[in-house]
Amino acid sequence: MASGPDFRHEISIKRSRFITVLRRVEEESSARELVAELRREFYDARHHCSAFVIGADRSLQRSNDDGEPSGTAGTPMLDALVKRVTRLDPQPGEAAADLSDVCAVVVRYFGGILLGAGGLVRAYSESVSTSLALVPLVRRERLKLFTVAVPHNEAGRLENELRSAGYLMTGNDYDAVDTHIGLTMPDDAGVISAAMERLASLSAGRCTLTSAGSDWVDTPLR
Known part of the structure; x- marks a missing residue:
């Protein structure tokens, strides 16, 4: 994504708020600093789930469910990052999904209605995918x-x-x-x-x- 201010986008699903924050990062410490900043800003939120992809070869990939059931938050967020297609006309032998140097954090405020494992996976995936469709990329x-x-x-x-x-x-x-x-x-x-x-x-x-x-x-x- 382009350098500059963080990109933020919010969706609501069954009264739960999912606030996605995207930041360009080039090292793991910067990604972890974003998570720390959002924990301080949204101190009363139940979850601060995260995923990031770093490096020209996208070799550094991490995700964290932050208290959500295992595999229902961080993994679908990471999938949304690594599977994001940015090349409209890829050349032969080139991967169409090549997004890197980005960290996504989804802050969730629980709305009182359980979404179930499948609902959580869809919600976290949609939160990141929708944000990536709107954020300026380079x-x-x-x-x-x-x-x-x-x-x-x-x-x-x-x-x-x-x-x-x-x-x-x-x-x-x-x-x-x-x-x-x-x-x-x-x-x-x-x-x-x-x-x-x-x-x-x-x-x-x-x-x-x-x-x-x-x-x-x-x-x-x-």
Whole structure:
């Protein structure tokens, strides 16, 4: 999911309130801190059930029923996370379910009517699935980073041209003479060669790409 404030969504089932909170997390301690924060905020709630998935390979997965019957809360919440389909057009060999770096906590206020094991599983699964359908998501990709040095008075035009051409911009740095425009693209020789040609055309051959390594970069979910 995108960086920023926690996402919250509430549903009511047979007078029980299910308050789902989603937060982007990149380590287990951050996920556990979210649970602790919500225990303090919703101190009078009966249950604070949780699940999280972390890592590029989604290798860290945990869930907790927090007093609900075993397997009726944390497990369906985790299933909702790991089975969430975010790729609309997956390539051959790619998994369509690839959501990671997210923690879900569902705070339950008991409404006085027992839901039964099956009802609890459906309620916790629906709480997380409905929230995931509403929360803004981004794709995190390992991309090549580049900079382009251009005189200050030409930087705005060139940056707009690159942005209009579909390149993802990563921010600018400045020195006394030039603006260093940051952009990123896949580590693909053809893509990089095309970018160099476009840049040469836009700058009459005065500007070129300078490699700045690679990093995980958030890109809009396509």
